[in-house]
Amino acid sequence: TRLLHLHSRSVEIMVMLEKVLGITTQTSSALTCDPNTGQIAYPTGCVVVILNPRQNKQRHIFNTARKTVSALSFSPDGKYIATGENGHRPAVRVWDVEEKTQVSELHGHKHGVACVAFSPNMKYLVSVGYPHDMIVNVWDWKKGTLIASNKISSKVMAISFSEDSYFVTVGHRHVKFWFLDESREFKVNLSTVPLVGRSGLLGELHNNIFCDVACGQGKMSGSTFCISYSGLLCQFNEKRVLEKWIDLKVSLANCICVSEEFIFCGCANGTVRIFHTHNLHYLSDLPKPHHLGIDVAGEEMLRRPGATYSDTIALAFDPRHHWLCCVYKDHSIYIWDVKDTRQVGKVWSDLFHSSFVWNVEVYPEFEDHRGCLPPGSFLTCSSDNTIRFWNLENGTHVDFQKNIYSNNLLKIIYVENNTQHLQDLTNLPDRGENANYLDVKSGVRVMQVSPDGQHLASGDRAGNLRIHELKYMDEVIKVEAHDSEVLCLQYSKPETGMALLASASRDRLIHVLNVEENYKLEQTLDDHSSAITAVRFAGNGEIQMISCGADKSIYFRSAQKVSDGINFIRTHHVAEKTTLYDMDIDITQKYVAVACQDRNVRVYNTASGKQKWCYKGSQGDDGSLLKVQLDPSGTFLATSCSDKSISIIDFHSGECVAKMFGHSEVVTGMKFTFDCKHLITVSGDSCIFIWHLSPEITTCMKQHLMDLDQVQQQRKAREPVWPHQVRGGFLLPICALYEEFYVCFHVAHPDLPPLLLSPAPACVLTNGKLPMWAKRLLGEADNADTAAFNSRVSYQPQGRWAERAAKEPIKTMLDADLNYFTPIKNSSLHDSELEPQNLNRLLSEVRKVSLAQGRGQQEGNLLSWLSQPSPKKILLQTELSSELFLPFLPPRPWLCTMCQSDALVSEAETEMTDVEENFQQTSSLPQTPEQEKYLRNHFETLADAQEAALFQNPRLSISTRFLSSCQKNSRWADIYLYFQPSIRERTI
Known part of the structure; x- marks a missing residue:
């Protein structure tokens, strides 16, 4: 059952902020104490936390203007609290502490409020602006009027009221005493008067x-x-x-x-x-x-x-x-x-964390208590170079008992024992005005817990991949995986039958590692042309990999077993008109939700790649969707927008049931807890928010989980249990097509050494989820989701080449594009060793092109070269096909088919994904300088090209070796150019 009435309920009832783990205080101006109760108040983004340290309980006041709180002050009686904020047209606000409601709003600054203070008699409230404001104001906050004001030529950093009728401000070469003469207020009939101030006599300390x-x-x-x-x-x-x-x-x-x-x-x-x-x-x-x-x-x-x-x-x-x-x-x-x-x-x-918090992961729960962390634990990673383990439960655990430092923090992993980034480097009272973002390439960017709860994979901003085992918290593996920051890590689910880890980066490459073989490299995928923002595994019994990137593309891939491991082949390609920032897969593994720059959530079918739904993911008209996260039951999804808001949406209907705010920077990560009671969000403001979901939302999630469990039990009762395996296949000799191809080429060029002297290697043809055109060629049923793989005999070829096919289904692969469907795993790109090698030797291998070496190459290298999607090689491939081979080969239709494979694949993929609806495009540009700078530094640059040259980075990462192998295999181009001078001249 769906709660269709949820969206009419207020946010305070549907979702409540339960706890904040973090603090954004920069000076004493943003820390205050109630002199009557001892409660402490401090800012956490756009929220004021009122802490009772004796009971360890928090209360929260939300700044409804969604501006960062920069200054705080309790009233002498403790009933009110004054806040200052930064941003455009900031306000000084007075709040009722008990009711948590605003009682006064005072506008008199342009850029930000550095400090606020109540007078001892509570009649006046003083506020001092940022340096560009250059003003100090005295308010009658109960009437909402400005009674005195004056300019300040120096940067003011603090203020204090005396028990008499004056207050003092200090700053850069500045100590000044300001006097309030109450008689002037009545003489000028409520108009603002100049505030009288006299400088302190500093003597030799004036500088x-x-x-x-x-x-x-x-x-x-x-x-x-x-x-x-x-x-x-x-x-x-x-x-x-x-x-x-x-x-x-x-x-x-x-x-x-x-x-x-x-x-x-x-x-x-x-x-x-x-x-x-x-x-x-x-x-x-x-x-x-x-x-x-x-x-x-x-x-x-x-x-x-x-x-x-x-x-x-x-x-x-x-x-x-x-x-x-x-x-x-x-x-x-x-x-x-x-x-x-x-x-x-x-x-x-x-x-707490002292810098950007990039990711949050909820530790899985196990019934047999074999987990390494207590139930209810979650993990966060940050630019302060730490991974922190939290638990909000009151229960005890043998290995993680409550420590003397924190009631919530279980453990801290200091990556490489580096502590130089632990202290906040943006300690400025006017941080919001200057927005001094230090984009240092440090810190942990992303992490993922293995399904069995034993391993933690993390990727940093330098491209390194680390594996920690969670029982003893030791680092067991470190790999230089990428040449740029790691943006996504994903473990495959146990239901797929394989234990894999996918690592995606800004360097546009995806590395697939085999967990069971000590994280051996299985494959590197380079389909994307820009930064990869998300990668996910899907499927039950079969493995699917889905990835999206800043190149506006979504790639659907299926896995096939080969003799030496596993290989992913592309089945669908969806090209959108907007940047794709994140995605998540529902519990049924049928749908994938994608967060788009145009603030829409697009839902695709994982099997067909077709779009199922598209609905609004943010209630505002500005910004872009940056994150999307489905709850454990697949009933609701949470989205974060660059306007710093969070929305909870019904996954199937697209209705918004709750909208929250409170972070002062964009939300960089979100996770629902497995008990369906909480949503955890992390942000660039270094804070962690734990939101308590209403009982209605929790009940709806649990009911959906029960329904799914009943359906699964009924399905198991009706169907036999098949063993988990990855895309079964059968071995066949290499295609006769390739044999004829090279024989004809050798006849045309007798001076070229024969290439087919060695036995042909075996290739694997799987019966998995191929594109529709390939399924029809292989004789499968039209319904790809229900039909089984037909036998070879049932297929009767049609067309001009039917006689040559001779009922061999492997021949039908001729219509496939070799660049996208290669049944032979490229051995030259396979590298199971993760240890660094010598860069000079790699570079020398890339640059060396020898005719003698080229003549001695076998056909596997030629196929490897032909399968590389390089623009130069594709151009050469086309020219060779049209000018070199065709004049000497008999006019056979299958050769023309192979030459036009790119067009056939493109047409087929266009037909498969032509379901996009027309949506009204609105502005998605950030509307404030803070949003613009933050997005430019961390999200919008995902679509930018790499500034560095290919081998300018001296690292010997997996990505570097993969790219070097691509260039190394390009020497076949020089071999062909040697035999065709005309082509060589044109290409050069």
């Missing part, structure tokens, strides 16, 4: 960059404390005069926090120094957090000599419990109990 400020409390309410990047702690008196300053003796200082007794200074390398407020006497340091590269599952919290710690970037003090919240540069949070500075204890902590 410093002051990064944070805090006004004193209680007996020290007349003092103001500020800190500089250079590590200076300064104290100003009521007359704005610099009274004292001390050197913190650190390489860098970032933040400051003041209570009635203590001053806390956050510095580099995890240091937090504690001083007394009355005399600035040094007391002690807080305990340092975990060191970079910590094993959260095995190590205790001990200081290691020579270890590196993350910088402290934000502080917030809880006066009720005497707790200090510290945020570090690696996006970790610690809450310390500082009631006794000599015995500081940790109250709560968590560790």
Whole structure:
């Protein structure tokens, strides 16, 4: 049963944000504490997380404008929270904490809000804009009016209200005291007045960059404390005069926090120094957090000599419990109990990703508890060069018990033990304005868990493929697989009868590895002409591979067994008019859903390649669909759009049942959990969102799974159980066509050494899902999905060449294009060794073309050369067929058929895929500078050609060796040109 009424329900009811694993705080301006309850508030993209550390529970406030939250401040009574945001026409918003609703919206900035603060009497709210705004505003937030404003010539980084009627701003060579005269508000009759400000007397410290400020409390309410990047702690008196300053003796200082007794200074390398407020006497340091590269599952919290710690970037003090919240540069949070500075204890902590999160995978569940991870676990990978294992369940596991660092994090794998990318390099208060995306080629781009849960395959941005075994978390295999970043990894399902791993990359190649033979390379596919965005395995009992790419093509392939392994041949090719970014296959293996740039989801039949449905995948009118993910039952699919929204759509009807937002960057990965209760999304904002699905959606999924199980049980009861095998075939001698072809060629050129002296190799002809034209030629029934493979005798050839066919079905292969249907596996391209070789030797082999070597080549090399889809070779092949062979060969129709095979295949594929409907094309360009820059860096460039030359990369990857083999086999062209000078002159 379908829930057709779901789309009328509100998003809050259908899907709710349950938990956020991440933080986007960059300075203390985006970290605040409720002085009455001790709750901590911090931003996570477009969502404000209100954390109760004692109960480890979160509440969430959504910025309905979908702009990144850049500044936060609790009101003194804790009932309201003010937020600032960045982007076009940002607003200062005031929210009711209990109701989680907006109570005020104030517009007065153009580019972004750097910091906000309530006055002690809660009557006023102050906001400071980004440098291009150059303005500070004072609001009567309850009335929604601007009562005072002034220009600022410096970049302001922090603000603090004193218990008196003034506030202080600090920044680049800037310390300024601003005074509020309430009498002026009534004199000018509610019009905005200039805000009066006076600079602090810095003396010889005027060239410093002051990064944070805090006004004193209680007996020290007349003092103001500020800190500089250079590590200076300064104290100003009521007359704005610099009274004292001390050197913190650190390489860098970032933040400051003041209570009635203590001053806390956050510095580099995890240091937090504690001083007394009355005399600035040094007391002690807080305990340092975990060191970079910590094993959260095995190590205790001990200081290691020579270890590196993350910088402290934000502080917030809880006066009720005497707790200090510290945020570090690696996006970790610690809450310390500082009631006794000599015995500081940790109250709560968590560790998050510090950079783009590219992919998420849900660990499979097993009934016999043979999994390496506890039930409900999932994995994420990031540009911070880590793979993290999470679990939100409260149960315990023998190997993964709760650790002292995080209640949710089980394990961290540091790829190649590289920790230099763990600290966030975009630590800017106006990140949204500058959008400083550091496109370094580091980090894990994609990963996939094997169906048995024992192996984890991961691909990085440099093209390396790694295999980790999950029982002991050891790296067992590392292969230089590609020349560019790996974009997709996919294991084949157990139902297919084979254990394969497909690796696709921006270098437009797909490598197929045999898992059972220690990930031996089986085949390399080069059908795509641009970056491959997705590859999937499909089929029950038979293996299908489907891939899509930025070249707007979808390729359907079937597997066939050969004597030395497995080989994929192309069965269908669908050419679209829009870029294809992602795809997923439903549980029945019958349909594949593709996310398209025009915001449509196109659903194709995996057997025929024909389009089944096409519906809107995003409710907005801007952006492109980047990701699509089906739930475990195949009832709903989730899509992510470049406008940062997420939609849940009924897979069969195309109706949208829920739409969510909250990430500040595009969603790069999504997964439904196997219990059908949660949807996990990850984004470029470094955050992980866990969405709780409504009981209606969960019930619909489980009911569909039960229906499918009943159908499967009935089918098993009616049909005999056939053993799993991969496309059975039978061996035949090589085609007589090839024999006649070379005999005629040798007669025409007696000076050429004979090529057919050795016995002909065997080829495999399978009875799998061939194109319709090939099935008709082989005598199969018209219905490809139900008809069995007919015997050779049942086929009666027709046409002019019927006599020559002589009832041999292998002869019907003459109508197939050798470039697309090659029953002989190319031995020259097969390479089971994955160890690097010498690049100079490869290059020398490519460049060496010897006539003596060419005359000694056997027919296998010639067939290999003819099967390479190179433009030069295709041109030469055509010329050789028309000018070299035809004048000397008898006029036989089968030769003309072979020469026109490209056209026949193209016409047949066009007929198979001519079901596209006409859709109205709308603009899919990004509408904001942030979206445009992010898409250009990570998604739109997928369709760009490789900038580097073919062998400019010194890596000896599988892709490099494959391309070198292609060039090596091109020496046959020079052999033919030697015998035809006219052709040689034209080609050169």
